Amino acid sequence: MAQLYTLLTLLQELQEQLAVCNRCGLCQSVCPLFAATGREADVARGKLAMLNGLAQDLLQDPQGVLARLQRCLLCGACAANCPSGVRVTEIFLRARAILTGYLGLSPWHKAVFRGLLAQPRFFHHLLAWGAKCQGFFLQPADELLGSSCARFLSPLWQERHVRPLAALPFHRQVPSLRSAAAPGRPTVAFFVGCLVDKFFPEVGQAVLKVLHHQGVGLVVPPDQGCCGIPALSAGDLTAFSRLVRHHLRQWQEQPWDYLITACATCTATIKKLWPLFLPEATAAEKSVLQDLTAKTLDISQFLVDVTGIAPPPPRSTAVPVTVTYHDPCHLKKSLDVAEQPRTLLRATPGVQLLEMAGADQCCGCGGSFNLHQYELSKAIGRRKIDNILATEAQIVATGCPACMLQLLDLLSQRGARVQVRHTLELYAAAL
Numbered sequence: 001m002a003q004l005y006t007l008l009t010l011l012q013e014l015q016e017q018l019a020v021c022n023r024c025g026l027c028q029s030v031c032p033l034f035a036a037t038g039r040e041a042d043v044a045r046g047k048l049a050m051l052n053g054l055a056q057d058l059l060q061d062p063q064g065v066l067a068r069l070q071r072c073l074l075c076g077a078c079a080a081n082c083p084s085g086v087r088v089t090e091i092f093l094r095a096r097a098i099l100t101g102y103l104g105l106s107p108w109h110k111a112v113f114r115g116l117l118a119q120p121r122f123f124h125h126l127l128a129w130g131a132k133c134q135g136f137f138l139q140p141a142d143e144l145l146g147s148s149c150a151r152f153l154s155p156l157w158q159e160r161h162v163r164p165l166a167a168l169p170f171h172r173q174v175p176s177l178r179s180a181a182a183p184g185r186p187t188v189a190f191f192v193g194c195l196v197d198k199f200f201p202e203v204g205q206a207v208l209k210v211l212h213h214q215g216v217g218l219v220v221p222p223d224q225g226c227c228g229i230p231a232l233s234a235g236d237l238t239a240f241s242r243l244v245r246h247h248l249r250q251w252q253e254q255p256w257d258y259l260i261t262a263c264a265t266c267t268a269t270i271k272k273l274w275p276l277f278l279p280e281a282t283a284a285e286k287s288v289l290q291d292l293t294a295k296t297l298d299i300s301q302f303l304v305d306v307t308g309i310a311p312p313p314p315r316s317t318a319v320p321v322t323v324t325y326h327d328p329c330h331l332k333k334s335l336d337v338a339e340q341p342r343t344l345l346r347a348t349p350g351v352q353l354l355e356m357a358g359a360d361q362c363c364g365c366g367g368s369f370n371l372h373q374y375e376l377s378k379a380i381g382r383r384k385i386d387n388i389l390a391t392e393a394q395i396v397a398t399g400c401p402a403c404m405l406q407l408l409d410l411l412s413q414r415g416a417r418v419q420v421r422h423t424l425e426l427y428a429a430a431l
Contacts, residue, residue: 017094021048021086027078032362033071036379042071044078044088051095066099066235071373073366073380074233075329076268089334090276093232097277100235113231113239120225120246124171127198131165138164144419147412160374161412163199163405170201174208174220178254181217186257186306189219191247191270193263194226195401203401206428207262207299213431214307221250227266229273233368237279244278248288258306259296262424264331264400265367271296272334298331299424300399304340311347312430320350323426324393326384326407327360328400341399341423348427356387365406381410388418395419397426 027044028034034043041047047068069092079088105113116123138148147161170192181187188211196203211218225246231239251259261267275289303309323345332338338360345353364370364380384407388396396407396418408420 030077076333080333096235118239118242142412170197170204176222177220179218182215185215187217188258189256191261193266203422227269229269264328268330268334300340322393323395324391326398354391
């Protein structure tokens with residue numbers, strides 16, 4: 001009964017939001033999926049028109065509606081450019097939750113989201129074994145990029161080039177941390193995120209290095225897990241709520257002034273989606289979430305807008321490099337953070353910033369979209385790779401580990417000699 005009530009509430013809220021759309025079609029011009037397919041059904045306007053009759057479609061063709069909703073990157077370009085202020089990403093996520101609640105999760109998705117992702121300790125242990133065994137299935141592809149490809153023909157990996165799991169994830173390097181702030185400096189809680197932890201622990205170390213240099217106090221709680229966006233994207237509010245409440249309990253145990261992440265997707269999820277999609281949140285939880293979202297910042301935004309940055313003294317050993325910057329969708333379109341990463345790069349000695357065409361165009365990753373719609377993901381990403389290569393930059397920097405995986409994959413397949421780095425890595429290396 002409680003689940004049915006939740007679904008009916010979501011459906012009512014969905015219908016109220018759909019009424020705002022006037023079908024102007026401006027979303028068509030900014031949708032990366034429409035640019036690749038030219039199909040009206042793939043653009044936000046087409047999906048919103050379909051959702052107008054969702055109550056009836058739940059009985060007629062729920063699987064078909066869900067399949068069309070899953071053909072979306074959730075990049076937020078349509079919402080960011082909508083003159084009517086339609087909250088498209090929120091609408092699509094609510095619709096996915098409604099359909100998943102009606103249809104139920106498959107055993108596979110239950111095992112992944114509730115049995116694995118929503119249990120951080122078990123997730124850590126399983127991925128640790130995966131890191132030890134991955135050599136049997138992967139072979140090196142590009143030494144410069146550190147990419148690998150499938151050793152055997154695999155329907156999952158196909159021709160993908162992947163970043164192998166780190167031999168020692170960040171949570172093993174830094175199980176927990178509590179350091180005092182210098183006088184007058186804030187204390188931050190660092191949300192690591194799955195991809196930084198499992199694939200890019202060097203990004204986590206760069207965060208610690210820069211914050212220590214700034215005299216900022218640090219809180220890194222043990223047993224951190226996923227921000228929950230994979231479960232939410234699949235419509236699994238149960239696994240999502242478990243992860244949100246797990247982290248709320250962790251962060252209430254120690255005082256801090258800001259919550260920072262080095263992952264654009266984690267930042268947008270915590271700041272924008274946690275308060276919207278926590279089912280049956282208590283008054284106390286709502287109060288904590290309201291305070292939390294006001295204090296959540298991307299690492300570049302925190303450094304530029306809160307602590308302030310100054311260029312480190314140039315080193316005689318520093319080798320000048322040319323760098324171009326890719327705007328992660330969840331950073332620019334969801335959070336309006338675009339100038340701060342560039343400020344950080346310009347403050348890095350030896351870095352020459354070369355702007356690419358279409359810097360804020362989606363790279364095509366879209367999280368689970370990349371897994372389920374890889375050919376479309378790759379087609380969207382090719383335009384981004386072309387723009388990167390046109391700059392002739394040595395490094396492409398960005399602020400999202402998911403974007404880093406996508407760029408690494410496509411650059412490696414292209415045989416391009418362009419490194420993929422997190423913005424903060426470059427700044428940290430200059431300290």
